[in-house]
Every structure is written in C-alpha cells, then in structure tokens.
Amino acid sequence: MRERFLDHLSALAVSQPGQVALSANDVALNYADLPGEIARRSQQLAAFGGRRVALMLDNGLDWALWDLALMQSEAVNVPLPAFFSPAQLAHVVDQAGIDTLIGPGAAAAALGFAASDDPLLWRREVATPPVLPPGTHKITFTSGTSGTPKGVCLDSDTQLTVADSLAEVARSVGVRRHLAMLPLATLLENIGGLYAPLWLGGSVALPGLGELGWRGASGFDSAQAWRVIRAEAPDSLILVPQLLSALLMQQGEAPLGFGRFFAVGGATVSPALLTRAAQAGWPVFEGYGLSECASVVALNRPGEVQPGSVGRPLPHARITLAEDGEVVVEGSLMLGYLGDAEPRPTRWPTGDLGAWEGAALVLKGRRRQVFITAYGRNVDPAWVEAELTAEPAIAQAWVSGEAQPSNRALLVPRGEWVNDQQLEEAVARANQRLPDYARVACWQRGGPFTPDNGLATANGRLRREALAERYHHWLETPVSA
Secondary structure, eight states: OHHHHHHHHHHHHHHSTTSEEEEETTEEEETTTHHHHHHHHHHHHHHHTOSEEEEOOOSSHHHHHHHHHHHHHTOEEEEOOTTSOHHHHHHHHHHHTOOEEESOHHHHHHTTOEEOSSTTEEEOOOSSOOOOOTTOOEEEEEOTTSSSOEEEEEOHHHHHHHHHHHHHHHHTTTOOEEEOOSOTTSHHHHIIIIIHHHHHTOEEEOOOTTTTTEETTTEEOHHHHHHHHHHHOOSEEEEOHHHHHHHHHHHTTSOOOOOSEEEEOSSOOOHHHHHHHHHTTOOEEEEEEEGGGTEEEEEOOTTOOOTTSOOEEOTTOEEEEOTTOEEEEESSOOSEETTOOOOOOSSEEEEEEEEEETTEEEEEEETTTOEEOTTSOEEOHHHHHHHHHTSTTEEEEEEEOTTOSSEEEEEEESSTTOOHHHHHHHHHHHHHTSOGGGOEEEEEEOOOOOTTTTSBOTTSOBOHHHHHHHTHHHHHSOOOO
C-alpha cells in the first residue's frame, strides 16, 4: 500500500500537474512539484542519518512534506503534539529513542537536542534505542486516561489502508478540497485530513494552528476559526464535538453555502448537536475510531445516516461484539505498544460497549466509566455530558453519580458572558432530553479541563480519576434526591 500510494502521487504529478496538492499562508504546491519536494527531504534525512525522527512543527506545508518524506524514507516518524506538556514531551523523546528532531531550536534545546550542520535538523545521541515492533514507521502518542503518553506503533500500509477507505466515502460526494482544522500531529487529521485527500487527488489547506484560532492547549477562538472556514469554503472538515458546537454559534442566520462531508468524532456526540448542525445546513457525519485501530473504523455515510449511531464499519474493518457488549475490531490494527513485547494483535477489544441497529453500530459507553446510581441504574457519563455540551452555553461538562441518589455536573461555560441563569436553563433543556435517572440534579461552575492542568487528555477526553481527585470534597457533599 505504501508503494502504491507513492506511485499514485507520481502519477498525479503527470495526470494533473497544475492541481494544487497542499496550500498554506498563500503558498500553493502543485502535484507536479509534490514528488520532488518529498524526495528532496527524504534525501536530506538519509544524508543526516536520522532513524527515529520527531516532527514538531506547526500545521503547514513543512509538516505535511516532512511527514510524507519520512514515509518515503522509511525512517520512524514520531509526531510531537505542541499541546503536550514539557514533561510529556521529554518522556516521549526518551521512551521512543528519538535521535533527530525537526522543529524550533528552543524546543529542541530544551529536550536535549544539539544543533548540527543542517540548520533544520537537530541531533541527539541515543546509545541503545528501544526495540520497536518490526515494520514500525510511525509512533503516535496518545495520553489516554493517565498523564503519561502511550506510544502506538503503526506501519505505513495500515495508515494508508484506512485513508483509502475514507477517500472512497469522500469520493462518493465529490470532495475535492479539505481544510485541516485539527493539529496534524493527531492521527485522525494526519490520516483523514492529509492522506485521504491525496488519495483523491484533491487539495489540502493547511493554515497554522494560531491562524485557525487555537490558543495553546486550552483555548479556541471560534470567531477566528469561522473566518478561515468561510474564506476557504472547504468540501470537508474533521471536527470534534466541542469545535462543532462553537462553530455553529458563529454562523448566524446566513446559509452555509459550501461543504460536502464534515466528519465529527473523537468523543460522544449528542444527537441534539447533530440536529442543530443539520438544521444549519452542515453536512455532518458521525464516526468512531481509535489510535490502536489506526483511527476510523466506522462512519455514517451520505444517504445512510442513522441518528444515534456511528455508522457501519468501513471496508477495511470488521467489528464484532463480545458477550458483554464490548466492541471488538479486526483489520488494520497497530503493530503494538511501544515497549510492549506482546505480538501484533489480530483482534482489538476497545473497552467501548456497543449494540447493533441494523448494520450500524451504536455506542453505549465505556466499560470503565459507566457508574451505577444509588437506585441501581447504569449511566454512561459521556452520554449526559454530550447532551450538556450540545447547549451553546456549555463548553465542557463532567458528570458524576456513583452510588448517589442523583447526578451532579461540573460545568465549564462557553465564555465569561455566560451567567448562572443561562447555565441553569441549559441544564434544564438537556435534562428534558434525558431519562430521569440520567438527569443532573445539581451543578457548579468550573475552570476549563485541559492537558496543562491534568484534567483532560491531549485529544480532549476527560481524565475522570483526576477530576474525582480534584473535586472530591464537592463529590462528598450530600445532594438531595
């Protein structure tokens, strides 16, 4: 698949040389020039001798070209998210045995890299690099549910197979132009927002994260992002629920006027949020995936959307349910975890619970996060949180109710303009969409949950144990039924 993909790019250089492949900051790179730019960087890496390379750049042409060059060179590519803390970055560099860094000098020096004869590449001596699963071409780090990032080892063929599946879905609705809204260091945008559009022979717009409205690890300027989206008028986007909710608030009454396939995933998506998006004219389709499965495994498609589901499996994936309802995935799996001697898995128990509705998969929460109320009812907090954050006033929510007669929520307002009355009304509306045992009886305001304060992972998932520890006094305060 890797050779087929690279040959495909060479063929596109001949068949559509003037078509823009990548663009950023008013600079466009055509397909005619793409193979040469990739080859030049690949040769640069070979001359330097880098074997395990950290890619620590902002979204843009350079990130994409170095990523493709690393694929061509077969060096191990380790994307470093800018939103990782200094301690997390140091852990990744050490654990992966990184000997080369492509990134800013200040960050390189802080991580123990030294300057070299090549001003773009930084060197670090690694006496004994950790053993990797055979065939590893990329290590994507996910912080998961703890503060220490975990390395998922992938080969290029697996990533490109998933991208090919996504490209087929996008091709069915005529997608030709993608705007990367998420950091390219996240596997979902890397595969779905770079490789998939290139399979299509389409164009990828790659604004810097600051231009897109990202403000470090915890901030997002939706007004700025909306200006970029309107200017680019893309056919496709990849969004997480929080971004979708924030962007919908910026649209106003004007019709969207563009867009063919906007994928949303990464966390539980409220049906109310999807309804809001559909009513606003957004072509939004919910999907589901995991880094261990090289990103997306199931997706709603145009013409076959099943509300409340994540759609049916993509062609490369086979999904079954264990006796207890756990979702098990086969096909295009990781090679293994970094530092784990276990053989390559052939089946991956995801930890998610699900059920089938026809051919579509409906998720029922995480095995480890479902709590049981004092009345013996099972509640998936992510479901309740999704309904709360579907309300425009609420940016983030954490719900708890283990062994309690009623549930409580910690709410992060969308902005300083949101007062307590607006939050109370938002909770009331969300409760109307929930059964009585899942409703929120009390709430309080809180600050943002971010990787910096240890209350969220790098991809925005809540660190529930850390939240419970931080707010244990509030949790222990009795709440009347």
